[in-house]
Amino acid sequence: MKYIPTIGLEIHAELSTKSKIFCDCPVSFGGKPNTRCCPVCTGMPGTLPVLNRQAVEYTVKAGLALNCEINEYSKMDRKNYFYPDLPKAYQISQFDLPICKNGGLTINTPEGEKFIRIERIHLEEDAGKLLHDSYDKYSLADYNRCGVPLIEIVTKPDLSSSEEAKEFVEKVRLMLLYSGVSDCRMEEGSLRADVNVSIRPFGTDKLGTRTEMKNINSIRAIVRAIDAEIQRQSELLDEGKEIIQETRRWDDNKGESKPMRSKEDAHDYRYFPEPDIVPITFTKEEVEAIRNSLPELPDKRFAKYTEVYGLSKADANLLLTSVSLSDFFESTAKECGNPKAASNFIIVEVLRRLNDSGLSAEDIPFGGNVLGRLLKMLEAEEITAANAKKVLAEMFESGKEPEAIVAERGYKIINDTGEVENIVKDILAKNEKAVAEYLDGKEKTFGFLMGQCSRALAGRGNPKVIQDILRSELSKLKGGM
Amino acid sequence: MDISRLTIKEARRLLDSKKISAVELTNIYLKRIQELDQKIDSYLSVCSESALQQASEAQKIIDSGNSQPLCGIPLSIKDNICIEGIKTTCASKMLEDFVPPYTATAVSKLESQNAVILGKVNLDEFAMGSTTENSAFKKTKNPFDLSRVPGGSSGGSAASVSASLALGSLGSDTGGSVRQPAAFCGVVGMKPTYGLVSRYGLIAFASSLDQIGPIGKTVEDCAIILDAIYGQDPKDGTSLNYKPETSYASSLSGGIKDFRIGLPKEYLTEGLNSEVRDALYKSINTLEKLGAKVEEFSMPSLKYAVPAYYLMSSAEASSNLSRYDGVKYGYRAQNCKTFNEMIGRSRAEGFGREVKRRILLGTYALASGYYDAYYKKALKLRTMISKGFDQAFSKYDVVIHPTTPETAFKFGQSTDDPLSMYLADIYTVSANIAGLPSISLPCGYDSKGLPIGLSFTGRPLGERDILRAAATFEADFAPEFKVPEL
Numbered sequence: 001m002k003y004i005p006t007i008g009l010e011i012h013a014e015l016s017t018k019s020k021i022f023c024d025c026p027v028s029f030g031g032k033p034n035t036r037c038c039p040v041c042t043g044m045p046g047t048l049p050v051l052n053r054q055a056v057e058y059t060v061k062a063g064l065a066l067n068c069e070i071n072e073y074s075k076m077d078r079k080n081y082f083y084p085d086l087p088k089a090y091q092i093s094q095f096d097l098p099i100c101k102n103g104g105l106t107i108n109t110p111e112g113e114k115f116i117r118i119e120r121i122h123l124e125e126d127a128g129k130l131l132h133d134s135y136d137k138y139s140l141a142d143y144n145r146c147g148v149p150l151i152e153i154v155t156k157p158d159l160s161s162s163e164e165a166k167e168f169v170e171k172v173r174l175m176l177l178y179s180g181v182s183d184c185r186m187e188e189g190s191l192r193a194d195v196n197v198s199i200r201p202f203g204t205d206k207l208g209t210r211t212e213m214k215n216i217n218s219i220r221a222i223v224r225a226i227d228a229e230i231q232r233q234s235e236l237l238d239e240g241k242e243i244i245q246e247t248r249r250w251d252d253n254k255g256e257s258k259p260m261r262s263k264e265d266a267h268d269y270r271y272f273p274e275p276d277i278v279p280i281t282f283t284k285e286e287v288e289a290i291r292n293s294l295p296e297l298p299d300k301r302f303a304k305y306t307e308v309y310g311l312s313k314a315d316a317n318l319l320l321t322s323v324s325l326s327d328f329f330e331s332t333a334k335e336c337g338n339p340k341a342a343s344n345f346i347i348v349e350v351l352r353r354l355n356d357s358g359l360s361a362e363d364i365p366f367g368g369n370v371l372g373r374l375l376k377m378l379e380a381e382e383i384t385a386a387n388a389k390k391v392l393a394e395m396f397e398s399g400k401e402p403e404a405i406v407a408e409r410g411y412k413i414i415n416d417t418g419e420v421e422n423i424v425k426d427i428l429a430k431n432e433k434a435v436a437e438y439l440d441g442k443e444k445t446f447g448f449l450m451g452q453c454s455r456a457l458a459g460r461g462n463p464k465v466i467q468d469i470l471r472s473e474l475s476k477l478k479g480g481m
Numbered sequence: 482m483d484i485s486r487l488t489i490k491e492a493r494r495l496l497d498s499k500k501i502s503a504v505e506l507t508n509i510y511l512k513r514i515q516e517l518d519q520k521i522d523s524y525l526s527v528c529s530e531s532a533l534q535q536a537s538e539a540q541k542i543i544d545s546g547n548s549q550p551l552c553g554i555p556l557s558i559k560d561n562i563c564i565e566g567i568k569t570t571c572a573s574k575m576l577e578d579f580v581p582p583y584t585a586t587a588v589s590k591l592e593s594q595n596a597v598i599l600g601k602v603n604l605d606e607f608a609m610g611s612t613t614e615n616s617a618f619k620k621t622k623n624p625f626d627l628s629r630v631p632g633g634s635s636g637g638s639a640a641s642v643s644a645s646l647a648l649g650s651l652g653s654d655t656g657g658s659v660r661q662p663a664a665f666c667g668v669v670g671m672k673p674t675y676g677l678v679s680r681y682g683l684i685a686f687a688s689s690l691d692q693i694g695p696i697g698k699t700v701e702d703c704a705i706i707l708d709a710i711y712g713q714d715p716k717d718g719t720s721l722n723y724k725p726e727t728s729y730a731s732s733l734s735g736g737i738k739d740f741r742i743g744l745p746k747e748y749l750t751e752g753l754n755s756e757v758r759d760a761l762y763k764s765i766n767t768l769e770k771l772g773a774k775v776e777e778f779s780m781p782s783l784k785y786a787v788p789a790y791y792l793m794s795s796a797e798a799s800s801n802l803s804r805y806d807g808v809k810y811g812y813r814a815q816n817c818k819t820f821n822e823m824i825g826r827s828r829a830e831g832f833g834r835e836v837k838r839r840i841l842l843g844t845y846a847l848a849s850g851y852y853d854a855y856y857k858k859a860l861k862l863r864t865m866i867s868k869g870f871d872q873a874f875s876k877y878d879v880v881i882h883p884t885t886p887e888t889a890f891k892f893g894q895s896t897d898d899p900l901s902m903y904l905a906d907i908y909t910v911s912a913n914i915a916g917l918p919s920i921s922l923p924c925g926y927d928s929k930g931l932p933i934g935l936s937f938t939g940r941p942l943g944e945r946d947i948l949r950a951a952a953t954f955e956a957d958f959a960p961e962f963k964v965p966e967l
Contacts, residue, residue: 039581039582039583040716042809043804044581044582044583044809044810045563045569045571045576045579045581045684045685045804046561046562046563046569046581046583046585046681046682046683046684046685047583047681047682047716048680048681048716048717048718048719049718050715050716050717050718051718078800080799080800080803080847082803082806082821082824084806084808084820087804087808087809088803088804089800089803089804089806090800090803139820141808141809268848268849270799270800270844270847270848270849270852271847271852272796272797272800272847272852272856275687275688275689275719275797276685276688276718276719277718277719278718278719
């Protein structure tokens with residue numbers, strides 16, 4: 001490529017607080033239009049917004065997870081513009097004093113690690129939605145989403161490719177998921193991004209003219225939009241044409257963007273301090289208390305999994321894809337005392353089951369510690385690996401305790417060597433031909449005899465014990481010849 | 482029964498001693514409104530049915546011996562304060578048919594004392610103005626002279642109390658809108674400390690300046706209403722968690738011996754009418770006679786109070802009034818082709834001239850490129866003025882000043898010259914800018930028989946100081962106190 005792209009992101013994430021940012025309405029996705037709003041979140045005359053402290057604390061959590069400084073004094077501001085989905089005709093947001101600033105995350109790139117700076121994270125209210133389809137002459141407004149708390153994460157223009165952007169958004173998403181502040185369901189619009197792109201010729205320093213694409217709501221679309229915009233700008237420069245500073249609308253179905261408004265048409269938002277909400281203050285102690293309440297974040301967990309538990313990077317990443325899965329794994333590992341075995345069993349057996357049934361880790365009907373008890377039995381050779389899988393299947397179906405299933409099904413391995421000896425002898429007596437072949441030197445027949453013994457023990461025999469007894473009985477026969 | 486001098490305090494005694502029933506009292510007021518309000522035009526809507534129902538509920542409480550101070554007391558409410566199920570118009574075509582599904586906290590508190598709400602009274606559209614002439618619906622008259630304005634914006638509140646069409650009223654005060662009409666109509670009006678009374682349900686004009694306040698015939702009546710309505714409200718994040726040591730109504734006695742009273746020199750400007758000035762000095766003599774020490778002082782920042790006020794209040798108003806876009810409720814222009822046309826024409830047709838003037842002024846003051854020169858500078862002046870008052874209150878218990886430079890104007894006199902009308906707020910706006918409590922009460926009458934108002938302004942949460950000063954002065958002035966003849 002002849003050009004170096006410069007990319008900045010503004011990531012919007014809905015916070016999963018119990019109630020909306022300024023009223024008691026619950027935060028929930030969907031619902032019949034205009035059934036999940038009240039006079040306050042629709043800004044009816046005389047109502048007042050009261051700032052939800054949980055939303056503020058979630059913003060601080062997000063900031064700490066993304067390595068930001070927390071402003072001890074911040075405030076809300078009004079961003080004024082007319083649009084039918086914005087019932088007050090202003091959005092309560094933050095202008096010059098956001099709650100979080102100066103953070104960032106390290107991402108992996110083909111060239112190595114790269115730190116992407118986050119300029120600020122601010123808190124604001126979401127707007128409603130307009131529905132244009134149903135009627136010719138009218139648009140319909142649904143205010144259910146009004147007042148859902150949103151954070152906006154603004155990066156510095158530190159990204160240089162769509163791959164880096166993808167890596168960054170995925171990592172931010174993981175951080176927000178782990179800190180418990182957002183469910184980041186992109187398909188429900190709870191995570192969306194605005195993308196700023198400019199390019200400049202190799203060997204030059206001056207940044208090119210940038211364009212912005214708004215409200216892109218999947219990681220795949222972000223990648224496609226960035227690639228298409230780099231392509232479009234490159235073609236313009238190749239032809240000696242100028243890039244216009246503008247906001248463009250990305251159409252993911254068509255895979256192209258169209259101009260929305262130019263710099264000249266940009267809104268003057270007439271920001272000013274929100275007089276209905278008193279400034280937000282935090283003491284250092286309060287910030288530290290929030291920091292201590294954060295769960296262990298994915299980068300720390302990754303280090304622990306690979307360095308302490310000895311898992312492969314690929315396995316560690318797989319376990320970290322969701323908080324529930326990672327928590328489940330940690331709880332299994334703690335109970336059974338063997339993280340590696342726990343990891344293997346979860347990745348092979350549990351994830352397969354989840355994939356087959358289209359479920360996710362939070363749907364597992366038992367705790368990681370319960371699985372840990374099953375693995376402990378397996379480790380102690382009290383059950384066979386084959387039966388452990390059967391127990392797992394039944395745990396998924398009935399939610400029963402593994403001990404109960406093992407007892408019920410009689411899966412407990414028979415460690416009474418006398419009983420095993422009798423059965424082995426019986427099998428040898430019944431399979432004279434096979435025994436003769438073995439004694440003739442046909443090692444393969446040993447496996448057949450093993451299988452016969454196991455079947456007779458209904459899978460409850462400890463394979464090692466059976467093997468030892470079988471060998472010793474066979475050698476007795478050999479010696480008797 | 483002559484109710485022209487009846488007070489809440491006296492009505493309470495009559496009700497509790499069963500000299501009159503709450504229903505009888507309410508009927509007296511409803512009948513008087515029916516007969517006299519065609520002269521005054523203070524009411525935009527009268528709620529006879531619900532008022533009588535509230536009165537009979539109140540009577541049950543009185544009969545059980547559990548009446549609170551406002552139980553069965555008929556009151557009027559400014560029509561920018563929401564009551565569930567009752568039209569709340571802000572005297573604007575924009576909200577002509579708006580019926581809120583919620584009640585303002587201040588009104589809920591009155592209702593919890595079983596007060597009787599007679600109806601909603603007139604104001605300048607969205608509380609913007611000083612004459613009540615900016616109402617889209619009617620022109621309220623001054624009960625002392627029907628050819629003159631009652632002041633504003635709470636002109637309906639002040640006129641209804643002055644003409645005994647209600648025993649008391651709730652108004653709202655953004656730059657003097659309770660105190661100035663109280664002064665013009667010869668009654669008592671009070672703006673509490675910002676945050677003392679919840680703003681929930683008060684349709685916002687300028688959020689950082691708005692405060693609901695009582696209007697009554699006496700200082701004590703205002704204190705009784707204030708006792709009912711103050712208090713922190715979970716629905717208003719700017720409301721204060723504060724409770725006075727003793728109730729406001731019980732803080733009026735004790736006199737003002739050795740009270741230190743400051744008179745700002747900057748208020749004695751050339752715009753001050755000589756009759757008003759004479760009444761002020763006469764009042765000062767009275768206060769000194771009563772034992773107070775009155776002293777002039779200088780507070781240069783007061784010169785900037787009016788421009789700072791008009792920038793801040795208009796800026797906030799331009800944003801607060803943006804929600805009236807014709808989309809959700811209120812007036813919507815017909816036959817519009819685009820969304821922008823619908824908003825533009827709905828607002829052009831739905832708002833009156835003064836409201837549009839302030840929206841334009843405020844929009845301009847907040848525009849990028851002008852923000853620093855106007856809005857930000859106004860905020861700096863606000864800080865300066867607050868500091869000036871802090872200094873003053875390190876020396877004085879209360880500050881004294883005329884409520885208005887002049888007595889009530891003739892209709893039409895001020896509407897042609899908005900700037901001179903804005904200057905009429907010169908003494909009242911500083912209390913809003915600094916969030917201070919201030920009370921206006923009658924201190925005399927000019928040669929035309931028009932009431933003159935005297936104001937006491939106190940330190941933040943210094944309501945008890947200004948109430949005591951005002952009540953002490955009022956007791957001395959009582960023999961001269963007049964009610965309008967109707």
